[in-house]
Structure formats: structure tokens, C-alpha cells
Amino acid sequence: MTYTEVDSVEGEAGDFKVTLTKKPRYIIEEKCTGCTTCVEYCPVQYPDQFNQDISQNKAVHIYFAQAIPLVAYIDESCLYLKEKKCLICESVCQADAIDLNQTAEKVEINVGAVILSLGIEPFDPRVREEYRYGEFENVVTSMDYERLLCATGPYEGEILRASDKKHPHKIAWIQCVGSRQVIPGGNSYCSAVCCTYAQKQVILTKDHDADAECTIFHNDIRSYGKDFERYFQRTEELPGMRFIRSYTSIARENPETKNVAVRYSTPDDGVKEEEFDMVVLSVGLNPPADYEKLAEIFGIELESHGFCKINSSNPMETTRPGIFVSGTFQGPTDIPESVFTASAAGAQCGELLDYRRGNLTKERIYPPERDVSQEEPRIGVFVCHCGANIGRIVDVPSAVEYALTLPNVVYAQEQLFSCATNSAQEITDMTKEKGLNRVVVAACSPRTLEPLFRDTVREAGINQYYYDMANIREHNSWVHSKEKEDATQKAKDIIRMSVARASLLEPLQEYDLPVNKAALVVGGGIAGMTCALSIVSQGHEVYLVEKDADLGGTARRIHYTLDGMDVQAHLHDLIEKVYQHPLVHVYTDAKITDAAGYVGNFVTKVESERGITEIEHGAAVIAIGADVYEPTEYLYGEDDRVLTHLELEDHIVREEEKVVKAESLVMIQCVGCRNEERNYCSRICCGVSIKNALKLKEINPDMDIYILFRDMRTYGFSEDYYREAADKGVRFIRYEPEDEPQVEPGESEEGRPVLKVTATDYILGQKLEIDADIIALAAAVIPSAGTKEVAGLFKVTLSPDEFFKEAHAKLKPVEFAADGVYLCGMAQYPKQIPETISQAYGAAGRVLTLLSHDTVVASGSICEVDEKKCMGCGACLSACTYGAIEFREVKKDKKAVVNPVLCKGDGLCNVKCPTGAISLKHFTDEEILSQIDAAAA
Amino acid sequence: METVAPFKEVIDEIKAAGGEIFRLCYQCGKCDSVCPWNRVRTFSMRKIIREATFGLTEIDGEDIWRCTTCGNCVQHCPRGVNQIEIGVSLHRVASEYEVFPASVRSARTARASIISEGNPLQGERKKRAEWAEGLPVKQFAEGMEILYFVGCYFSYDPRMKKVAVATANILNKAGIDFGILGSLENCCGESIRKTGSEELFKRLARENIKTFIENGVKKILVSSPHCYHTFKNEYPEFMVDFEVIHITQYLSELINDGRLEITKAYEKKVTYHDPCYLGRHNDIYEEPRNVLKKIPGLELTEMADSRRDALCCGGGGGRIWMDTPMEERFSDIRLVQANEVGAQVLATSCPYCITNFEESRLNLEYDEVLEIKDITEIIQEVI
Amino acid sequence: MENERVEGSFFNSPADRNFGDVMVVGGGVSGIQASLDLATAGFKVYLVEKAPSIGGHMAQLDKTFPTNDCSM
């Protein structure tokens, strides 16, 4: 229900009565076809909100090109609504969909649970004059800039300056706008995403204009997420790119050029003033507008910054039972986390409402499939502009014309966004109308959109494998943005190849497989236990396999967190619940010796103190956590005054004299990572050092504590603790990797034996020598020792950092590419306990989307062995990474057989087979050869 | 590169002198980017703070004396560091050791003068009310509507005396029942405190407070933003609470209430300079402008760097008594800015600003180009 | 937003006896994901969005880090 607001939520978990107001769209949704005739005729022009007010829109309009639902609405700028005149739209609408007499409609609904995904509001820089936003024309926010970059944006993907509509060449990004500041109007926390999105914008800017000069002005660079460090380096290495470590002031606007002068400070050259063609403000994230009112409506409490108050041992829980929260309303986070907290909130609803699962939903029904195998191919080609992504480079109309000349093509047309609901509907409609039996969409990569279009074809009553995708974006317009003519030619070639293949496509059937209702969870840390408990609370059995004698994992060595959670108490509670729950079967001292099977039907062998067990399960969750690097740096292992941060924590908790009574303690960050060997940030250690420093200051306020860091990565609300530590007198010294701190034993002035730590201070321009009684190293978090073995067993892959690799960083953060195998906790990447818990619930939520079904559908595009040609050589067996091929005795011979469920259709085996006995359906030799022939034609 | 060790004793001294807020700095460089010094030479408040953090301050150097306490960095610091407090604490430490670089010595003369005569200008105490001779200005007595606390510069400096006279004329014209303290008046102590003379400030404050109480003062009118600031924000440290009003606020009130009537036009293009202690330190931006806007014929224009971003004249924090080389004077830049927007008159309302601007006017040979006026001097001409 | 179509089918109109299992408020990435998961796991979901379209802020972004793929 869009354009709808919640008025009140009464009742309690399991039984809420919700009152909603559906705002009038003044358009009858069922009648509107999204044709936009009314928009053309509407006389009212005003700034388009979706495009950050940069471009103009009409009083009647569609929110944005790919809007869901694709239905127009009329807003308060309408002349009729204001002055009772005009009504032009009513007369032009063919569908009679306009009804200006609509009024707001109250709706009451009853639900068992509520999830708040209220998101964030970008910081509005107008609240601080110093940013000159709205005053200098060429100062834009990063949100404005996103729209400028975008094909559907105000200038159709061209980055232009407001003042003269010219391309800016020299662009500055100013970081932490509205974040990390305790001055009026600002937010004290770090918004956690802007460092990385600014880098993204630089990369995209360089795609638009390879010679652009880009500068990011920042304080710390917070590349704490998975792959962020590499992303940062990729940005840093771009030609003409500068990272300058200084906050800035926007000094003035050049009256002639409208360039913006920025002042910044470097330790060596003092303050400099430099002019830029455009300045982008990297605005932070605010809680949703009206958060106080929202809190009141939903009856929940907020934390001090206006975000939802959550429980760190269950970050999806609000203060009102039955109401859950996901996404950035929990606090500033990026997309992957917003996605898995969503699944996590889903899992919690599942726990609450398991008893009524399935009662209210109905199955989706497709029209019956038309048998077209005997018909001549009748191919329809749909060429997508992708806004300007393709349309700006490739001459789409000429590609359409060309397509019509190809054999078997009976229909072709262009579309602005083929993936938009109306376009997909159009494909379905045209397929039916023109009697098409094969469809080619020339658009982007099949990776993301193939399922959508297959579905579209299916809706038209055609087998979904009668569909082919011609990638003219990634393979063409994006890489040939400079050569428009050649790109158009190439698009035609690609379409021709695709059409050739489409002619030969065969209908394929998908398999329904039964699903075993149990799950296996590997790893009994916080992630594994949390995930297991959530799954069993939704009625499924779980086998929990832990390699140590005890459950708990890394958390056994952690006692407190930055936000004050009592980790041991939480852990005991978890362990107790795990042992008490009748559906959890715990195997400790366990080792997995074999894992076979496939989604819905796994068989795993476990050797444990219970002996050897064979477990059948439908899903597997990998939660084997991570290890801590054993440093070789800074005299670790040679001098017992040098500890890791985990050891330090242990000493603090035991109030070890030599630690808590130390006069001076030095912490060194980034030990063993953010280097060539481990090119990633361990994410947790900056927070951990702050946490320990605060604890030490609490016990012994006179202790001198120094933290030697490269960037303080206290992202999100942790920033408040960074400031608190500074306030308590902890001193921070930044070092550069090429000038690491030096540690050697020595004596203090008073003759006390100490460790002498020497580090350059860039602001002072001097080297500081500090006497330390204790040194604590923020040792890297490294992949768990068993990672490779487990990856091999479950046939899942690893990221370059050798943590487990999720199927898609944003869209599938807790799943593997291998179906039925899920991922959570530090096994995926280092993370804090609340993040681990969220992800564990998230994985449970995803597991339930599988286990709640009795069957799963397996792809039709798989390999098949022609038994007659197979000579049983076994070349294919070793080629298959999914273990999908096995030998079966046929008469006296051994013949290869493909397990259709395990087969992912990657085709590795085909090429190995010396006799050509194996073929990959949907990619048969014939189909491919026809494509190659077409290419050569 | 030199290797140094943190100097614990110095750190403790700075903390004891009230500079402990340095601990909050995360070295972002914002303060340097807004500091007016960096328009004329390199100066890094960030570095001063960093040095203080490790007790490595060059206590006998020039740099710790530069800050004019303009407050621009304070309003921008994302960490809430009060740089001015740190600067003042360093002055306190330096004063304790009695180490002063050459440029600061003249401030020592001002200090000696305050100690002996109650003003930094070496004027005799008994001559404090000389400016009012021949004017209908009474000694303050209990029951009067308001005390006009004149201030040192307006009492002794030949240029500023004109402003005191203008003020008295306006008050009389509006029929205000006011009085002055004459030789009972002491320097308010605001600026000398900034140079590190904490004890002297306390003495001055106590004496002034005593005089106010003994004379039954309730409401105080001041001409100087510095007097305003200390009465309003610092004297309450002594558990007193007087009503304080700056002349620009008072004028705005008198005009709005119809007690003061503007009868003539002033056909000139005027720009207004926000004194740091009126604007940034006390958020008074509108009243002075409102007063000017009430004058028929007067065309008010804004310079670059106005209001919150106003460029400091260079006179705060005791800098007014120190030597600043010609090429390092912010007031020169300010006059150029005024000229750039075509102003004929640069109006303001602070004795230090006017003093510095008049000097720059000479240096820049702007005598034909630009007049420097206190707002009262303009009002005096139009009532 | 690859999943939109799938999800379309789970939006039950309120006329449907006005009984649901879960109401998701906010149609950004997180809200959409939560709705999809719940619907797939056998619950009836109401997705309530105050703007005229779902998508939230992510729909306004051009491409998203760290994979730089299209956010639609």
C-alpha cells in the first residue's frame, strides 16, 4: 500500500489493530496504465522531489521511471485541488483513471506483528549556513549528486553544474557533513556510509569523465566493511584523485565563474585555498523525519539520537513486544546490513507467529504453458534504453529496426526500462498479442534480471526457457561509452547472436524437490547458537556442530562491549537455551568428515564425542567464526609486556596488577591487517581499543593511555565513545603504514624499566617517544582455521580475504551461491556482537524461506549425459565443483550420471568430456554454435 | 626529525590553568581553515593544541599570543574544543613564568596601567570623566533608569571619546535618566584576562561589582562589546546578575519604542562590521542592522564574510595592545572588503575595531575612500 | 529491484478481510526484503509506504558500493 500512512497501532503482539490513511492519489489505481499522457498535458511545473529538486516535474506525475506501482498521482500543486480549475488531465486520460474527488481513506487492518523499516533522512545542510547549500549554486549534496550521475536523473546522466550547465571538471567532496560533530544542528555519530559512497561517486565520476580531478577532504577514512579497503585503494589509485586529510571551510564563490573556493589545512603547507568547479557535501544520515511522532504512533522508545532504541542482544527488538525494526532505523548502516536485518526481523516475526504460518497466503498461479515446440520460431525483440545507460550510447531505434530484419523475428520494439513493471507487462501482453513463442530482451546482464524476464515470459503462457537476454549494457554501452557508432553496431551483433540462439531454444522443465525440514548449523559461537535458536523457535530441528568441547566461540573471551552489554551473561543464557531446547541437537568436539547432497536434501557426516553420525538436513548454516592473528610485530611473544587486545581484556577483567596499575599503556592499531598480506580492515579493533581504554580509565583514571592508529574507524554510534575516550584523557596519535611505530625495551627517566614506543606525530612534525609499561596490539581478525576445509565440504567459495563469500554483497548477504547453504557471523567478515546477532537472525530468516516449503524448484538448465557416448573415463567427475556427477553401474559399464539438483549448469564438464557425451541444456552446442555463426555473419 | 617525549609537568600546568579541553581535539584542521591568521600568515591553532596535549608548548614563543579570540574556530569545532580557553590557559602559564616575546611587552605596559590607574591607556584615574566635561552627564545615583558604563577607550582615547559624547547626546535627546560612575569606574577586565592575568581580572571584577552594588545599579548600558561580554557572561562567576545592554540593542529598543526619533536622512552607502564579541560571542547580529535600516537614505550593504563569518579586526584577546606587523593586519583586509562593496562608511560598534580600522585607513590611504564610524556617531547626525 | 514482480503477487489488498500476519512499515530495501522473506516463508504481509512508490532512498542512488552495480 503506497501513499499510505499509519495513524495508530493498538493491541499487543499477535493481535495488533492498525489504522491507516490512504492518501488520495486522485487516480484510480486499477484503471491507470502508467501511460503518462496526463503528465504531458499538465500545465503545472515545479521542482522534482525525486531528483532532489534539480529538475522540473508536473503536478500529476509518476514518482520515478521504475516506480512500483507504476501509477501516476497528483499532488498538492494541482490547480484543481488548489483553485478548482483546469481539469485538463481528466479530459486527456483515455483510461478514465482520473478522479479529483477522491478523499483520504481510512483503513483498518489486523496483524500479528509489525516491522519498522522507516529508514533514514539525509542530513539537510541548510541547517548549518557554513555549508552554503542553497546559497552557492555549485554546492550540491551527495544525494543531489547521485541523481546527477543517474540516467534517470535531471540531466539524463550528465553531470552538469547548476550555474552554467557545464561539466564540472574539478570536484571536491567534503566528508562528515552533519556527522561527527557536537555543534548545533549536527549529529555526534558517524554516518558510517559516506566515506565509501563518496569513493563510489569518484569512481563513477571518472567513468563519466576520465580526466576529472577529484578530491576527497576527510578526517578518517572509514573503510571498515567487507571489500571496502580494496575499494578505497582502487579509488586512491585513480589518476587525478587526491585524499586530503583535513576538514574544510567553504570560503567563497567566484563571482564570475561561480567556482567554489575551499580552504583546508595540511601540517606541511598550512592553510590553502583552492577553487573547485563543484563541491559535493557528503551528507550524513538523520533519523526519519518526524521520528518523535512516529515513536508515539508505534508506541516505541527512541535512543538519544532519534533512532529506534534497540536491545544489543537482539537488535531487531524495539521496546514494544511484537514490533520489530530493521534497516537504518536501527542506526546508520549500509545496504547489506539493512538487508540482513530485514531477514532477521522477518525471522523474529516467524518465531512469534509460527502457529499461523501459511493460513492467509495463497500460491501464485501461472497460466498453463502453451506447447509451441512444433511451431516455427516467432521471436519478439525488446530493446531497452536503460534510461540513458544504453540509450545515450547505442542508437536504440536503429537496433530495433535492425532486429526486425533478422530471421524469425516477427516483432521488435524499444523500451525505456524493460525491468519496470509496465514494461514487463508490455512484454507479456505483446507476447500474447503477437503470438510470440520466443523472447529476446536486449538490456543488461542476465545475472540480475533474467529471473524477472523468465517470469514475464511464463506469464504469457510460454515456457520460461524460451527466453534469451542480450547484454548490450555491461558488454557494450558501459565499456564503449566513447565509440557510439561502433557500440550501436556491436549492439546489433549481440542481438543477432541472441536471436540466432533463441531460434534453437528448447523448453525445459524444472524439478520439484522435497525439502528435509531440519537444518545443520556449523559453529557454536554466538552466530551459530542464535541462528539455531531462531530456527528451532520456528518449529524446525537443528543439528549444531561445534569443533571445541564447549559452545561460545570467541565470545567466551569477551566480557563487555562498547555499549555496555554483559557478554558472558548473554552467552550463558544462549548456551542454556540451546541445551534446553528439545529441537537442538548439539555435537561438541565435532568434526565434519563429509557433506553430500543438495538443497533440501543434504547428508552430512559428523565425528563427535557421540561417535559418527549421519545427519540429513535441508539447509546448512556456516557460522564458524574467525580467529585472531598471532602478531610477530612489536616484540609480541618476546616481551611479556606486549599483549593482544583480547589478552588485555582478559587481564582487565581479572584486574591483573601489572595492567590496571600501569602508569602508561600504549595500544597499537591495525596489527596484521590493512597490509599487503591481509588487505582488509578487521572492523572491530578500533572499537575494542576504545572499549578497553574506557574500562581502564574507569579503574585507574590516572593511567596514561595512548592509542596509535591509522584511521579511527569508530563508525556509527561508536563515534560517541571515541569522543568519550578523548574526553577521559586518552591520547590518540596517528601513524602512517610506511612509518610504523618502533618499540624497544628501555628505561624511563626515573629508571623504571619500560618499553619505548616511538612514533611520528604529523601535526607536531616531531617524533614522540612514549614510555609504556604495557603495549596492547589490535591484532587482526583472520579467517577461522577450518575455513578452507569447510568451504570444500559444502562447495562454497571464499572472498579474496579468505572469509566466506556471500552470494551477493547487497542482495544476498547471508546466502551462498550454492543453494541451501547460508552464512552468518564472523565467518563472513569480522563484526561486532550485535551485528553478528542480527546476521544470525537474518540467516535464520532466509533458512525459513526454504524450510517452510515442502518442495524447492531446481533449474532446468542442467547437464545431461548421453549414455551411449559415455565411455566412463571419469574426466567429468573431477571437473565438477559441485560434485553433481557420479558413476552408476549400467550393465557392466560405469556411466556418468548428472544429479539434476546439484548441477548448476556451469558446463565445466562438457568441455572435459572427450566424446562429447555431455551437453548442457539451454546452452547446447547447437545453440552456442548458432550464436557464434551469427557473430561471424 | 626531532624526537621528543611528552612533558607531564607542563601538561599538568596547562590543565591547572584551565586548558584541559585540548583533550577533545581530533586534529581535523577545521579551526585552521577558518582562522583569520591564515589569510595573512601561517598559524595553526591545531598545532598549538597538539603541543599542549603533549606538554610541548613553546611557552616563550610568539605563536601562543596570536589568537585574537575571534571565536570563529570555536563555533566550528566539531569536537566542541574551546580553543580560546586553551590559548588563555597558555597565557596564564607564560605569565606565571613571566616569559614574554617582544611583541607582547606592550601588553605588559597596559597591564601595569590597569593595575595603577584602572585603565590600559595610562590615563589618570581622576580624569576618567573628562570626556563628559561640558555635557549634561550626571554622576550615577540610585534610582536612575540606567548606568552608562563608559569603558576605558571611550574615556581616554581621543578618537573614541567622540563616541562617548555621541552616546551621551543620544541618551539626552531620548530623555533617558542615566548617569556615569566617573573615576569610580574601573576597566572591565575582559581583555586583560585573556592575556593570562587572571588575578588582576578578578580584582577588577570584584571592585566593579562592589561599586555597582554600593551605587544601587540594576541596569548597565555599555558601548564596548568586550564590557558587554564580560558583564554578561563572566561576572556571573561571582554570583551576581545585572541587566546588561549594549548600545546597539538599546538604540534599537529606543527607536522601536518611539523614544528616539530619527528626523534626518543619511544619504550614504554603509556597510556594517560585526565585532566578534557582539556577533559570534553574543549572537547580536540583527539589532545594529535594524538601527541602520531605520535611517532614511542610508543604503546598507554586506561585505564578504559577514555575520557568523565576520572577519576579525585583530584586536581581541589583548592583541589590541600587542604589535602586529603592517602586512599582518586583518583590519586592512576588512577595509578592502568594505571598499569592494562600494561602501562609503564602515560602521561598527566596538572600540578595538574602530581603533584598528582607523589605523588601516591611514595605512591604506583610504581617507578619501572610506569613513569609519561608530553607529552612535551616525545616529547622532540624524536625530 | 529484481524481486518486484514476485512481490507484487503477495500484496494483498486490504479488502481481503483486512487480516494479515505482519505489517511492514517503510518500503526501502530493508522493508522490501523483510516483506519478501515473510511472504516466501508463508506469511501474509502488508507493506505500507508513505511515498507514492516503494524503493526508498536506495532507488534514488545511482549505483551502490562496494559492487557498483545498479541499485534498481
Ligand SMILES: Cc1cc2nc3c(=O)[nH]c(=O)nc-3n(C[C@H](O)[C@H](O)[C@H](O)COP(=O)(O)OP(=O)(O)OC[C@H]3O[C@@H](n4cnc5c(N)ncnc54)[C@H](O)[C@@H]3O)c2cc1C
Ligand atoms: C579480538 C576481538 C574482540 C572483539 N570485541 C568485540 C567487542 O568488544 N564488541 C563486539 O560487539 N564484538 C566484538 N568482537 C566481535 C565478536 O566476537 C563477534 O561479533 C561474535 O563473537 C562473532 O560470533 P560468531 O559466532 O560469528 O563467531 P565465533 O564467536 O568465532 O564463533 C564461531 C564458532 O564456530 C566454531 N567453529 C569454527 N570452525 C568450525 C568447524 N569447522 N566446525 C564446527 N565448528 C567450528 C568455533 O569454534 C566457534 O565456536 C570481537 C572480536 C574479536 C576477534
Ligand code: SF4
Ligand atoms: S567518517 Fe563517518 S561520518 Fe565521516 S564521512 Fe566517513 S562514514 Fe561519513
Ligand code: SF4
Ligand atoms: S584497528 Fe582494526 S578496525 Fe581499526 S582501522 Fe585497523 S583494522 Fe580497522
Ligand code: SF4
Ligand atoms: S577544529 Fe577542533 S577538533 Fe578540529 S583541529 Fe581544531 S580544535 Fe581540533
Ligand code: SF4
Ligand atoms: S579564536 Fe579566532 S584567531 Fe583565535 S585561533 Fe580561533 S579563529 Fe584563530
